[in-house]
Amino acid sequence: MRFAHLADIHLGYEQYNLPWRAEDFSKAFRDVVEKCKDVDFVLIAGDLFHRSSPNPKTLKDAVEILWTFKDREVPVFAIEGNHDRSGREVSAYHLLEKLDLLNLLGFRRDRIESEYVSSEKVDGVYLAKGFYKDFEIVGCGYIRWKTDKYLKFLKTSSNRSILMLHQAVKELSDDTSFEITLDDLPEAKYYAMGHIHDFKKIKVDGSYLVYPGSIERCDSKEATIFIEYDENLIVREGAKKGFVLVENFEPTFLEIDTRRLVNLKISAKKYSEIEEKLTDVLKLLKSDDVVIVKFLSEEELNVKKVSQLLSTVKHYEIRFEKIKKVLEYKSVPKEDEFFTDFETKILEVLKDYDDLSRRTAVELIRSYFGISDKKLLDEKEEKKVEKREEVKKKVKRTLFDFLGD
Numbered sequence: 001m002r003f004a005h006l007a008d009i010h011l012g013y014e015q016y017n018l019p020w021r022a023e024d025f026s027k028a029f030r031d032v033v034e035k036c037k038d039v040d041f042v043l044i045a046g047d048l049f050h051r052s053s054p055n056p057k058t059l060k061d062a063v064e065i066l067w068t069f070k071d072r073e074v075p076v077f078a079i080e081g082n083h084d085r086s087g088r089e090v091s092a093y094h095l096l097e098k099l100d101l102l103n104l105l106g107f108r109r110d111r112i113e114s115e116y117v118s119s120e121k122v123d124g125v126y127l128a129k130g131f132y133k134d135f136e137i138v139g140c141g142y143i144r145w146k147t148d149k150y151l152k153f154l155k156t157s158s159n160r161s162i163l164m165l166h167q168a169v170k171e172l173s174d175d176t177s178f179e180i181t182l183d184d185l186p187e188a189k190y191y192a193m194g195h196i197h198d199f200k201k202i203k204v205d206g207s208y209l210v211y212p213g214s215i216e217r218c219d220s221k222e223a224t225i226f227i228e229y230d231e232n233l234i235v236r237e238g239a240k241k242g243f244v245l246v247e248n249f250e251p252t253f254l255e256i257d258t259r260r261l262v263n264l265k266i267s268a269k270k271y272s273e274i275e276e277k278l279t280d281v282l283k284l285l286k287s288d289d290v291v292i293v294k295f296l297s298e299e300e301l302n303v304k305k306v307s308q309l310l311s312t313v314k315h316y317e318i319r320f321e322k323i324k325k326v327l328e329y330k331s332v333p334k335e336d337e338f339f340t341d342f343e344t345k346i347l348e349v350l351k352d353y354d355d356l357s358r359r360t361a362v363e364l365i366r367s368y369f370g371i372s373d374k375k376l377l378d379e380k381e382e383k384k385v386e387k388r389e390e391v392k393k394k395v396k397r398t399l400f401d402f403l404g405d
């Protein structure tokens with residue numbers, strides 16, 4: 001017995017406003033289905049669609065692709081993700097369920113009973129569970145708040161039980177956002193997870209907990225390759241995309257080919273260097289690539305020119321960040337280099353900033369320049385005499401004027 005576990009298919013995602021990118025997502029889904037031969041059933045752990053209201057083309061693709069499983073008589077069990085759950089009672093999943101293309105699991109207002117689904121009443125609602133031979137599949141769609149309240153109802157009874165959730169588990173989340181921790185999980189023989197877009201696999205009390213990851217590259221953080229050109233040119237491979245085949249509860253990752261999404265970062269002080277580096281990097285790029293490039297420079301970017309250079313790839317997105325010039329500080333001379341010994345001494349005395357130190361400083365200055373008290377007084381006296389003479393002259397002249405000579 002084996003089953004396929006997929007998640008985060010994001011059908012209909014017109015990434016970077018490009019309708020043909022949605023085609024890439026459909027193609028990836030077709031490739032997955034192609035590789036799912038000889039499975040007994042299929043699990044879709046949420047985010048089958050990129051949006052809760054997929055357009056007609058996307059719905060048509062979903063119906064067509066899922067019909068392959070229907071033709072093969074392979075049941076599909078699915079839960080809603082955060083991207084495609086609906087605030088209203090009916091989502092696109094209900095349409096697919098009506099067409100017998102999948103079995104929607106989780107909390108429902110009405111009791112659902114079908115070939116592969118049976119409902120159990122919990123807390124005033126019904127929990128639709130999946131059954132395939134002796135496999136029991138329990139799960140529910142994405143929940144943002146009070147996850148513990150819902151999780152406690154997701155009890156399994158079979159020893160071939162699968163718990164399917166679209167939630168980020170804290171211990172496996174790369175960023176700070178998560179809704180549950182490993183301790184919150186009810187017991188199961190396999191945890192079929194969705195929501196985290198990278199393939200992850202760990203063991204929890206002897207059972208595998210797996211995120212197959214998204215089947216296509218949903219943003220530049222999920223790039224095929226990361227190229228960084230600052231001092232040196234560094235090329236790093238991104239994560240593989242695909243899904244998981246599970247046989248006897250042992251998961252195996254199967255890779256799916258995707259269009260290359262290149263995450264490129266070029267830094268240089270001068271714009272001319274940016275152009276040179278880009279020309280270098282272009283040798284690594286292919287005509288089918290989608291390139292997300294970030295330039296960092298002190299000078300303005302010649303957008304027209306870099307666009308021209310990038311026009312050899314399928315699509316590019318340019319981001320630019322102007323970096324501030326690094327200021328060069330002139331070296332400040334040391335105090336003993338700048339001041340003479342005498343000046344340093346004066347400054348030292350004036351540190352205390354009181355009358356005594358001021359008087360001391362004045363004394364020092366006087367003796368340094370050879371100015372005695374007497375000399376100072378003499379100078380003052382001289383000036384006074386000069387002034388008096390001047391005044392006298394003026395007065396004299398005025399008196400003469402007055403007397404008419």
Ligand SMILES: [Mn+2]
Pocket residue numbers: 008047081083195197214
């Ligand atoms: Mn997703």
